[in-house]
Amino acid sequence: MTVEKLALTTTSPARKPRSEGGGDNALAAELTRLLGPKKVLSNLSERLSYRFDAIQFGVTPLCVVLPESTEDVIATVKAARRAGVSIVGRGAASGLSGGAAPMQPAVVISFTRMTRLEIFPEQREAVAQPGVITLAVTEAARPHGLIYPPDPASFRTSTIGGNLGENAGGPLCFKYGVTGDYVNALDFVDAEGELHTLTRDAYDLAGLLIGSEGTLGLITEATLRLTPPPKFTRTLMAHFAEVGQAAEAVSAAIAAGAVPGKLEFMDGACTNAVEDYLHLGLPRDAGAVLLVDTDGDDLDTVEEERALVEAACLEAGGVVRRAADEAEAAALWQARRSVSPALGRIRPQRMNEDIVVPRSVLPEVVRQIRALGDASGFHLVQFGHIGDGNLHPNILFDPRTESAEAVHHLAHQIALVALRHGGVLSGEHGIGTMKRDFMRDAVDAETMTALHNVKRALDPSGALNPGKILPEEPHA
Amino acid sequence: MNNEIPVQALGPQGEVMAHAVDACVHCGFCLPACPTYALLGDEMDSPRGRIVLMKEVLEGGLDLLDAAPHLDRCLGCQACVTACPSGVPYGELITSFRGWSEPQRQRSPLDRAKRYAILKALPAPKLFSVAARVGQYAKPLAPALPAALRGPLDLLPEHVPAMQPSPEVTPARGQRRGRVAFLTGCAQQALAPNFNAATLRVLARNGIEVVVPQGQGCCGAAALHTGARGEALRLVRANLDAFNPDDYDAILSNAAGCGAGLKEYPVILHGLHDEKKAKAFAAKVQDISEYLATLAREEGLEPFLPTSRPLKIAYHDACHLAHAQGVRAAPRELLRMIPGVSIVEIPEGDLCCGSAGTYNLEQPELAGQLGARKAGHILSTTPDLIASGNIGCHTQIQSHVRRQGSAVPVMHTVEVLDLAYRGEL
Numbered sequence: 001m002t003v004e005k006l007a008l009t010t011t012s013p014a015r016k017p018r019s020e021g022g023g024d025n026a027l028a029a030e031l032t033r034l035l036g037p038k039k040v041l042s043n044l045s046e047r048l049s050y051r052f053d054a055i056q057f058g059v060t061p062l063c064v065v066l067p068e069s070t071e072d073v074i075a076t077v078k079a080a081r082r083a084g085v086s087i088v089g090r091g092a093a094s095g096l097s098g099g100a101a102p103m104q105p106a107v108v109i110s111f112t113r114m115t116r117l118e119i120f121p122e123q124r125e126a127v128a129q130p131g132v133i134t135l136a137v138t139e140a141a142r143p144h145g146l147i148y149p150p151d152p153a154s155f156r157t158s159t160i161g162g163n164l165g166e167n168a169g170g171p172l173c174f175k176y177g178v179t180g181d182y183v184n185a186l187d188f189v190d191a192e193g194e195l196h197t198l199t200r201d202a203y204d205l206a207g208l209l210i211g212s213e214g215t216l217g218l219i220t221e222a223t224l225r226l227t228p229p230p231k232f233t234r235t236l237m238a239h240f241a242e243v244g245q246a247a248e249a250v251s252a253a254i255a256a257g258a259v260p261g262k263l264e265f266m267d268g269a270c271t272n273a274v275e276d277y278l279h280l281g282l283p284r285d286a287g288a289v290l291l292v293d294t295d296g297d298d299l300d301t302v303e304e305e306r307a308l309v310e311a312a313c314l315e316a317g318g319v320v321r322r323a324a325d326e327a328e329a330a331a332l333w334q335a336r337r338s339v340s341p342a343l344g345r346i347r348p349q350r351m352n353e354d355i356v357v358p359r360s361v362l363p364e365v366v367r368q369i370r371a372l373g374d375a376s377g378f379h380l381v382q383f384g385h386i387g388d389g390n391l392h393p394n395i396l397f398d399p400r401t402e403s404a405e406a407v408h409h410l411a412h413q414i415a416l417v418a419l420r421h422g423g424v425l426s427g428e429h430g431i432g433t434m435k436r437d438f439m440r441d442a443v444d445a446e447t448m449t450a451l452h453n454v455k456r457a458l459d460p461s462g463a464l465n466p467g468k469i470l471p472e473e474p475h476a
Numbered sequence: 477m478n479n480e481i482p483v484q485a486l487g488p489q490g491e492v493m494a495h496a497v498d499a500c501v502h503c504g505f506c507l508p509a510c511p512t513y514a515l516l517g518d519e520m521d522s523p524r525g526r527i528v529l530m531k532e533v534l535e536g537g538l539d540l541l542d543a544a545p546h547l548d549r550c551l552g553c554q555a556c557v558t559a560c561p562s563g564v565p566y567g568e569l570i571t572s573f574r575g576w577s578e579p580q581r582q583r584s585p586l587d588r589a590k591r592y593a594i595l596k597a598l599p600a601p602k603l604f605s606v607a608a609r610v611g612q613y614a615k616p617l618a619p620a621l622p623a624a625l626r627g628p629l630d631l632l633p634e635h636v637p638a639m640q641p642s643p644e645v646t647p648a649r650g651q652r653r654g655r656v657a658f659l660t661g662c663a664q665q666a667l668a669p670n671f672n673a674a675t676l677r678v679l680a681r682n683g684i685e686v687v688v689p690q691g692q693g694c695c696g697a698a699a700l701h702t703g704a705r706g707e708a709l710r711l712v713r714a715n716l717d718a719f720n721p722d723d724y725d726a727i728l729s730n731a732a733g734c735g736a737g738l739k740e741y742p743v744i745l746h747g748l749h750d751e752k753k754a755k756a757f758a759a760k761v762q763d764i765s766e767y768l769a770t771l772a773r774e775e776g777l778e779p780f781l782p783t784s785r786p787l788k789i790a791y792h793d794a795c796h797l798a799h800a801q802g803v804r805a806a807p808r809e810l811l812r813m814i815p816g817v818s819i820v821e822i823p824e825g826d827l828c829c830g831s832a833g834t835y836n837l838e839q840p841e842l843a844g845q846l847g848a849r850k851a852g853h854i855l856s857t858t859p860d861l862i863a864s865g866n867i868g869c870h871t872q873i874q875s876h877v878r879r880q881g882s883a884v885p886v887m888h889t890v891e892v893l894d895l896a897y898r899g900e901l
């Protein structure tokens with residue numbers, strides 16, 4: 001079994017160390033000397049707590065640093081470099097691709113205490129340290145009549161650093177874009193411990209860092225763009241007998257000229273999982289549910305767009321419900337936000353895909369994936385930001401009774417469906433370790449070489465988050 | 477979360493623990509809700525981290541001693557339970573874990589003495605009252621005392637009132653509409669006897685006969701949550717014998733911690749012969765505010781007299797009411813029924829005030845930080861009055877609000893209702 005497949009279960013190789021209390025490795029001692037004891041964790045109980053993210057358990061780190069400033073990060077990177085130890089950045093560890101889970105003994109730099117946040121309303125900018133919780137940016141900006149639109153479902157938990165690492169998006173990304181679209185400038189510490197400040201002009205190196213999952217540098221500050229919120233929002237829910245119909249409605253609505261603020265989809269399995277948990281009165285028999293917000297500053301246009309979407313849904317055979325008021329709209333969106341964790345009630349483990357396909361092929365793709373799931377015997381569910389063509393097929397499984405290899409095989413089949421239809425492997429959750437194997441199918445050999453060259457240019461010794469994104473290079 | 481907890485070897489409580497660990501998908505949604513995570517910003521002091529630590533200890537991969545400091549810092553506030561979308565019963569996990577692990581702990585003599593004193597004094601109102609009085613005289617000495625002893629003193633109110641035992645039966649006034657049993661609470665009887673007196677008056681005024689069954693004792697929550705499982709079982713069984721659920725419409729508590737404890741009886745007795753009895757008992761348990769709000773909705777309450785001036789009340793959600801029992805709306809509904817009252821919401825309202833049972837005694841530093849943070853948030857709303865439904869929160873908030881130089885009154889919800897009936901608000 002490869003490391004990736006092993007890591008799909010919690011039984012990773014380094015799982016069962018004996019509890020030896022003190023961290024007696026030289027690096028921990030050196031870091032403690034440099035940063036003081038409060039910022040360095042070296043006991044086993046402390047280190048064990050930093051080996052996982054929301055999907056996966058990895059290898060227990062050698063030590064953990066909780067920096068409070070950019071200087072702390074620089075000192076840590078330099079010390080790790082001297083000791084020849086690799087480095088894994090970590091935010092809230094809500095990532096869904098194993099990004100923050102170390103794949104070999106490493107120092108984990110957890111940014112949760114770097115939480116300084118300043119709002120500059122005149123410039124419509126926020127300057128945030130990486131540990132700032134995503135929602136906090138909007139909360140701080142709102143009194144100034146501004147918001148920060150990137151809104152992953154995890155926005156109450158995830159950090160700006162992690163969002164940048166994964167180029168996170170959310171329901172609003174269809175109309176408003178993803179994290180990367182809101183970054184004006186970045187500070188990052190490179191593999192040698194040097195600090196750089198990047199803007200978006202000249203070479204867009206900031207763009208390179210965004211979505212690089214901590215494999216090219218560690219982001220220590222970001223200047224984020226804020227916008228005024230739309231004045232009006234209208235919400236609509238439609239349900240369909242079959243998943244393909246929902247996808248047809250989406251294609252038709254967009255073709256007709258609607259630009260909804262949010263356009264989300266959940267299949268029947270998701271709807272039922274959420275209903276079991278929240279009891280919102282969602283249609284349990286539906287094969288798929290669409291959730292749509294149209295928004296803007298002109299109410300007539302907002303209503304017109306909602307009418308366009310409504311017509312497309314009816315045309316595709318759907319049943320439409322308009323949210324009467326804000327409370328009803330909020331309840332519907334709560335349903336969507338709760339999908340992901342509500343699935344955990346069905347099976348303890350899941351393999352999360354994050355494919356993006358052209359909208360024109362959506363009906364075909366969701367149908368093919370549904371068929372693969374039905375044939376596999378696994379519990380497969382689909383949801384996602386369907387307006388973007390971003391789908392999250394999830395395989396739910398119990399590692400004690402179901403084979404991790406079979407899960408991996410099914411995930412691979414799904415990835416291939418996306419690739420065959422002109423899609424890509426990741427919309428927003430990253431490649432991490434989970435989909436690293438599939439990169440060979442997605443990227444041709446020349447492009448892969450270019451990616452490896454970029455990685456080598458910024459991180460020659462491969463110290464930054466090893467085992468993520470890029471498959472091992474075939475030995476020349 | 478996949479695990480290899482040896483359920484067979486751990487018995488019925490092992491089942492409870494393994495189920496909770498199973499249910500966690502380590503999504504991290506609970507992190508921002510956790511007070512210790514808010515203060516310390518590290519994974520081990522978050523709910524997700526604690527679940528992993530408990531799992532490791534139960535599986536045998538980690539020494540209890542290594543995990544203990546982080547588990548000890550858990551307030552048991554259950555804010556994580558409210559936040560968790562996967563329905564992980566964290567409260568059941570930590571309680572069972574503490575019961576399982578306590579016998580294996582080696583504690584310092586001072587620690588042991590402190591815990592012994594708490595466990596003996598809390599369930600014995602008279603003893604507690606005496607201790608509180610002695611403590612009150614020791615208060616001026618506090619700065620000279622070791623930190624471990626300062627915590628308990630900080631907790632004491634300015635005046636320790638005289639004991640007022642509750643009558644065995646308080647008859648309904650006017651037409652009798654119901655009959656309930658009432659758990660009088662322990663520390664509360666000594667520290668704030670008016671809570672109980674007000675409760676009896678408000679119930680009686682609404683036609684409810686209140687019985688205080690003899691033989692009732694401490695709910696057992698303090699013992700249970702500090703891991704003294706044997707002691708807790710003894711107290712639980714005594715209460716099951718004292719209250720016959722068939723005799724009453726409801727079994728009421730006006731202390732959120734005790735109420736939550738009573739509702740937990742079936743979990744404590746899971747797999748033991750009294751489990752069925754515990755279930756019948758727990759099904760009848762309600763917080764005083766739940767009971768009154770239902771009564772208000774179904775049959776109506778005696779009308780309250782209006783306040784003499786507009787009154788802005790900051791209502792503080794006790795963790796054991798809001799998170800452990802899911803009671804949030806009822807107290808607000810009741811307070812709003814008083815003409816002239818408006819309710820203000822407290823910023824970061826879901827975060828624990830740091831009182832959390834015996835936490836003040838065991839983790840004085842964190843408790844102090846949380847108390848100061850809570851008092852600051854409350855005072856930022858410039859309230860005329862602070863209300864809450866738990867004795868622990870009451871003393872903690874009162875002490876920190878005073879420390880920040882404010883004289884705003886702090887009351888139990890039912891005290892406010894009682895004053896409104898008498899036209900004294």
Ligand SMILES: Cc1cc2nc3c(=O)[nH]c(=O)nc-3n(C[C@H](O)[C@H](O)[C@H](O)COP(=O)(O)OP(=O)(O)OC[C@H]3O[C@@H](n4cnc5c(N)ncnc54)[C@H](O)[C@@H]3O)c2cc1C
Nearest residue numbers: 091092093094095099152153154159161162165169214219
């Ligand atoms: C229930 C649930 C729902 C989710 N919904 C969405 C969604 O709708 N949209 C979405 O996009 N994602 C979603 N996610 C995934 C996840 O929340 C996002 O990927 C988020 O951006 C991760 O943030 P984090 O702080 O948890 O980062 P982590 O998981 O800690 O880290 C993510 C990656 O970023 C790297 N990293 C962290 N900090 C830094 C830094 N300062 N510098 C460089 N690299 C760094 C890490 O090494 C890792 O590779 C969801 C997750 C869950 C559990």
Ligand code: SF4
Nearest residue numbers: 500501503504506560
């Ligand atoms: S929110 Fe629930 S499922 Fe998620 S990590 Fe916390 S306890 Fe586990």
Ligand code: SF4
Nearest residue numbers: 510550551553554556
């Ligand atoms: S009970 Fe409270 S303190 Fe303990 S882990 Fe949950 S939220 Fe944190």
